[in-house]
Amino acid sequence: MFDVQKIRKDFPILDRKVNGKPLVYLDNAATSQTPKQVIDVIVDYYSQYNANIHRGVHTLSQEATDKYEQARQKLQIHFNVAKSYEIIFTSGTTHSINIVASGFTSLLNRGDEILVSAMEHHSNIVPWQMLAERTGAILKVIPMSLEGELLMEDYDKLLSNKTKLVFCNHISNALGTINPIKEIIEKAHHVGAAVLIDGAQATPHIKADLKKLDVDFYTASAHKMCGPTGVGILYGKEEWLNKLPPYQGGGEMIDEVTFEKTTYAALPHKFEAGTPNICGGIAFGAALDYMNAVGFDAIAEYEHELLEYATQQLLEIDGLKIYGTAKNKTSVISFNIEGIHPYDIGTILDKLGIAVRTGHHCAQPIMDFYKIPGTVRASFGFYNTKEEVDVLVDGVKRAKGMLQ
Amino acid sequence: MQIKEIQEEIVDEFSMFEDWMQRYEYMIELGKSLPLIDEKYKTGDNIIKGCQSKVWVHAELEDEKLVFTADSDAIITKGIIAILIRVFNNQRPQDIIEADTDFIDEIGLKEHLSPTRANGLVSMIKQLKLYAVAYQTQLN
Numbered sequence: 172m173f174d175v176q177k178i179r180k181d182f183p184i185l186d187r188k189v190n191g192k193p194l195v196y197l198d199n200a201a202t203s204q205t206p207k208q209v210i211d212v213i214v215d216y217y218s219q220y221n222a223n224i225h226r227g228v229h230t231l232s233q234e235a236t237d238k239y240e241q242a243r244q245k246l247q248i249h250f251n252v253a254k255s256y257e258i259i260f261t262s263g264t265t266h267s268i269n270i271v272a273s274g275f276t277s278l279l280n281r282g283d284e285i286l287v288s289a290m291e292h293h294s295n296i297v298p299w300q301m302l303a304e305r306t307g308a309i310l311k312v313i314p315m316s317l318e319g320e321l322l323m324e325d326y327d328k329l330l331s332n333k334t335k336l337v338f339c340n341h342i343s344n345a346l347g348t349i350n351p352i353k354e355i356i357e358k359a360h361h362v363g364a365a366v367l368i369d370g371a372q373a374t375p376h377i378k379a380d381l382k383k384l385d386v387d388f389y390t391a392s393a394h395k396m397c398g399p400t401g402v403g404i405l406y407g408k409e410e411w412l413n414k415l416p417p418y419q420g421g422g423e424m425i426d427e428v429t430f431e432k433t434t435y436a437a438l439p440h441k442f443e444a445g446t447p448n449i450c451g452g453i454a455f456g457a458a459l460d461y462m463n464a465v466g467f468d469a470i471a472e473y474e475h476e477l478l479e480y481a482t483q484q485l486l487e488i489d490g491l492k493i494y495g496t497a498k499n500k501t502s503v504i505s506f507n508i509e510g511i512h513p514y515d516i517g518t519i520l521d522k523l524g525i526a527v528r529t530g531h532h533c534a535q536p537i538m539d540f541y542k543i544p545g546t547v548r549a550s551f552g553f554y555n556t557k558e559e560v561d562v563l564v565d566g567v568k569r570a571k572g573m574l575q
Numbered sequence: 576m577q578i579k580e581i582q583e584e585i586v587d588e589f590s591m592f593e594d595w596m597q598r599y600e601y602m603i604e605l606g607k608s609l610p611l612i613d614e615k616y617k618t619g620d621n622i623i624k625g626c627q628s629k630v631w632v633h634a635e636l637e638d639e640k641l642v643f644t645a646d647s648d649a650i651i652t653k654g655i656i657a658i659l660i661r662v663f664n665n666q667r668p669q670d671i672i673e674a675d676t677d678f679i680d681e682i683g684l685k686e687h688l689s690p691t692r693a694n695g696l697v698s699m700i701k702q703l704k705l706y707a708v709a710y711q712t713q714l715n
Contacts, residue, residue: 512650514627515650522596530627544628573600574650
């Protein structure tokens with residue numbers, strides 16, 4: 172049984188005050204908060220078995236290695252992946268994307284085409300632009316509608332045998348749109364293109380079955396899923412990961428080193444140079460356990476309820492406009508009030524203890540599309556409540572009164 | 576009035592407010608009274624980088640003193656720049672260069688100095704001082 176009050180007790184930060192007011196944390200799309208079950212694992216790691224992994228023969232090193240590899244297996248099971256070594260630990264989604272973008276340098280030729288959706292985060296635009304510059308490949312954009320939905324007919328037209336790569340987020344961070352990735356992947360495969368799906372915004376809300384999706388690459392960041400910052404994953408199909416060259420040189424990614432030649436270690440170590448974020452990886456596993464215990468179906472259902480309620484309440488405010496009204500969306504509301512800069516609203520809301528994001532959300536092309544400087548973005552997690560939605564709505568009304 | 580005196584005057588004004596709401600309402604009022612920049616100076620060159628909102632500043636030298644005009648698309652930002660301009664307007668460049676800005680702490684705007692505001696206030700102060708340095712060089 173989903174009990175939000177019981178869940179809130181797991182998150183110590185939700186008890187704190189900001190500017191003398193109880194914290195109302197509505198910036199979950201930027202980072203999620205951490206339950207004590209995960210904090211305990213972090214404390215336990217540094218108090219009991221902090222050691223470097225995959226190299227020591229001593230007990231601590233073996234314990235740490237075991238826990239780290241167990242976390243990888245948890246991720247493997249959660250995402251329904253065939254082999255645990257297809258899960259590469261990274262510092263987060265941006266790092267994951269860069270491994271692929273860098274790796275494709277040797278696989279692309281001049282004139283090859285890369286498709287990227289119009290609603291990407293900068294971290295899923297810039298690496299591909301750099302790749303296009305390096306290889307002479309051409310970057311093309313899959314356009315979107317005013318509602319914030321990808322125009323699939325245009326996508327069909329863009330696909331051809333020149334298309335080598337397609338990149339798209341599973342869910343847009345700025346608009347909350349859930350993209351039809353199954354269809355995107357299938358169609359790309361028809362023309363022989365590889366697909367990378369950025370799952371950073373989706374994984375906190377949806378349990379993605381990567382086998383069913385048949386996706387070539389998929390990324391996630393722990394800090395959006397109740398885990399710590401600085402750790403994430405790149406999933407890649409074994410055949411693709413074998414084709415890509417290593418991203419960084421260093422310890423752990425080697426098999427044999429002489430000054431003449433180095434042979435690389437097998438997967439996943441080939442892409443995990445240096446000492447990784449060991450504690451972070453283990454805590455990521457714990458975060459996954461926590462979210463699975465709450466249950467992704469229950470999370471989705473509850474967050475949808477919050478989204479509907481918040482949308483309805485906010486739209487009652489005169490002059491308020493919501494950006495991103497896709498039929499299929501998660502609990503993200505990007506909005507503006509006519510004649511008021513989003514930064515001003517965010518500043519007043521902060522004084523009221525309400526944490527929202529303001530600005531372009533690292534998705535400037537979307538803001539250019541709507542011809543706005545940015546938005547106020549409230550993003551809800553499963554530990555938020557309807558009462559907090561009410562506080563937000565009151566806060567927005569108050570800000571509007573002051574600013575207009 | 577000297578820079579220090581104007582700063583003390585502003586600190587006095589702000590000390591009368593009982594809570595943040597009154598402070599912000601006053602800042603919003605100040606924003607509305609900001610000496611607006613001529614549209615022709617609202618160019619990319621005059622935009623202060625590092626702010627979440629757009630801020631344009633222009634400076635001219637009159638009788639060896641600097642006259643500032645500015646604008647922003649966000650009203651609270653306009654209030655902040657209005658306070659800075661009130662402090663630095665009609666002052667000699669050398670005095671602006673040497674002035675400290677500790678009064679910002681005292682009027683409860685310290686939060687705008689934090690890097691998460693994309694250094695808005697810090698960038699603004701830097702820009703006003705850069706103008707002063709540029710005109711001082713011209714005077715020397």
